[in-house]
Amino acid sequence: MNGTEGINFYVPMSNKTGVVRSPFEYPQYYLAEPWKYRLVCCYIFFLISTGLPINILTLLVTFKHKKLRQPLNYILVNLAVADLLMACFGFTVTFYTAWNGYFIFGPIGCAMEGFFATLGGNSHHHRTLSLPPAGQVALWSLVVLAIERYIVVCKPMGNFRFSATHAMMGIAFTWVMALSCAAPPLFGWSRYIPEGMQCSCGPDYYTHNPDYHNESYVLYMFIIHFIVPVVVIFFSYGRLICKVREAAAQQQESATTQKAEKEVTRMVILMVLGFMLAWTPYAVVAFWIFTNKGADFTATLMAVPAFFSKSSSLYNPIIYVLMNKQFRNCMITTICCGKNPFGDEEVSSTVSQSKTEVSSVSSSQVSPA
Numbered sequence: 013m014n015g016t017e018g019i020n021f022y023v024p025m026s027n028k029t030g031v032v033r034s035p036f037e038y039p040q041y042y043l044a045e046p047w048k049y050r051l052v053c054c055y056i057f058f059l060i061s062t063g064l065p066i067n068i069l070t071l072l073v074t075f076k077h078k079k080l081r082q083p084l085n086y087i088l089v090n091l092a093v094a095d096l097l098m099a100c101f102g103f104t105v106t107f108y109t110a111w112n113g114y115f116i117f118g119p120i121g122c123a124m125e126g127f128f129a130t131l132g133g134n135s136h137h138h139r140t141l142s143l144p145p146a147g148q149v150a151l152w153s154l155v156v157l158a159i160e161r162y163i164v165v166c167k168p169m170g171n172f173r174f175s176a177t178h179a180m181m182g183i184a185f186t187w188v189m190a191l192s193c194a195a196p197p198l199f200g201w202s203r204y205i206p207e208g209m210q211c212s213c214g215p216d217y218y219t220h221n222p223d224y225h226n227e228s229y230v231l232y233m234f235i236i237h238f239i240v241p242v243v244v245i246f247f248s249y250g251r252l253i254c255k256v257r258e259a260a261a262q263q264q265e266s267a268t269t270q271k272a273e274k275e276v277t278r279m280v281i282l283m284v285l286g287f288m289l290a291w292t293p294y295a296v297v298a299f300w301i302f303t304n305k306g307a308d309f310t311a312t313l314m315a316v317p318a319f320f321s322k323s324s325s326l327y328n329p330i331i332y333v334l335m336n337k338q339f340r341n342c343m344i345t346t347i348c349c350g351k352n353p354f355g356d357e358e359v360s361s362t363v364s365q366s367k368t369e370v371s372s373v374s375s376s377q378v379s380p381a
Contacts, residue, residue, distance in 0.1 A: 014308040015218065020119040021205050022218040024311055035210035036122070039113030043311040044209050052110040052209065052315070060103050063326045067092040067099070069343060070329050077342045083179040084160065085339075087153050090183045092329060094149035101128035102212075109211040123197070126204030126213035130194035148190035148237065154287065155241050156182035158248035166255050193237050202229035208315030217302045230302055238295060242287075249284060282331050293317035 016027040023032050023043070031042045041049075070092040074080045105125045109115050115122055130148055160182070163172050197204050197215050203224050207214045217230045294317040301309060344352050 017219055017221075020122070020203075021210070022216065023210065024218075024309055035114050035206040036116075036118050037114070040210040040311075041113055044315075046113065048312070049110050049113050049209065049211065052211070053107055056103050056107040056110065059323065059326055060099055060107065063095060063099050063103075063329075066326065066329045067095045069346070071096075073339070073343045073346050076346060080339060080342055083174050083176045084157075086176070086179040087156055087160075087182055088339075090186060091150055091153045094153065094186075095329065097131065097149070098129060101125065106212045110209070113211070115206045115211055115213065122206060122213040123204045126215070127194050127198055129213075130215075131190050148193045149186050151237070151241055152186035152189045153183075154283070155244050156186060158245045161252050162248035166251050189237075193233065196229060200224065202226050208318050209311045212318070214318070217298060218305065220305060227302075234299070238291075245287065246284070282335075286327055286331055290321045290323065294321045 014024070014026050016023045016025060016032040018034060021035050023035060023040070025032055025043060033040075039046075071089060074085060074089050102125065105117070105121075109117070117125065160174050160178075163169055164174060196202060201224070202215045202217075203226075204213045205216045205218075206212070207218075215229065215233070216224060216226050219226060297313060297317050341352060
């Protein structure tokens with residue numbers, strides 16, 4: 013094996029030279045130069061300073077404007093809450109540990125950081141071949157949105173209205189799935205250990221330790237928390253695009269439908285690209301490490317895609333909220349004390365008849381997000 017395994021850690025470097033030390037007790041500068049840890053701090057600080065305000069503003073605007081308190085927007089709020097959890101319990105801890113060059117909070121702190129990061133939001137370094145927590149709530153929120161769009165737009169169940177009850181059921185579903193992802197390592201099915209540059213924690217898919225059943229957990233995560241969501245999202249959005257194109261073909265002279273088609277298509281493409289951009293690099297590297305246990309790899313190889321996936325907490329609200337015209341207008345007026353200096357006040361576009369919903373389609377009209 014080209015790494016060093018301890019009781020609660022795995023360092024991706026052989027200890028033949030005797031330099032490897034516990035990532036809970038000593039700086040890990042033999043894995044990466046100190047400036048790289050400082051670079052991580054700068055990156056995490058950027059995500060905190062931008063992601064926190066955007067997600068907090070999303071919640072503030074929703075609670076301030078009653079017209080935004082629509083059932084489907086509950087899911088968007090859930091998404092913002094997940095991203096905030098990731099920022100508060102994941103980013104801040106990672107910033108502090110990276111500044112010190114090692115996971116200063118010990119094994120218990122590592123388990124808690126890994127759990128909350130996986131539970132809360134989208135998005136970051138704490139995942140197995142699936143997505144992590146803050147990752148998981150955010151991921152399953154996107155699945156709920158995808159299913160809602162498919163049901164409302166493609167009408168497999170006839171005319172369907174997404175109610176507050178459906179929204180609350182969807183939110184409960186996201187947290188149940190997130191817990192089913194984040195909790196097992198706390199109870200012996202796998203474990204949370206430092207990964208990458210050893211300043212953040214994730215499930216153990218590095219070692220063969222039979223006491224933790226890592227391989228079965230990773231397979232469970234890969235299938236249930238990566239393959240299934242990807243299939244659902246791609247199927248739902250694929251059918252959505254087909255439905256919008258069909259609607260446009262039936263109304264060739266309708267400028268409204270043509271505009272709706274373009275906006276919905278653009279939104280869907282951004283959703284899929286955002287999802288794949290954040291998670292594919294991590295999933296690919298993690299899968300390679302899992303299938304090549306003992307292979308030689310650097311801490312940077314794992315750290316780069318892991319920290320890159322953290323950016324989802326920033327562009328999630330941009331894609332899912334700011335591209336919604338009414339939400340965007342309410343956000344601007346909130347920031348500018350009740351006025352919109354861009355002159356785009358309460359656009360009552362015929363393209364967006366149901367303005368506060370992410371998507372709604374009638375027999376003659378499609379509403380983009």
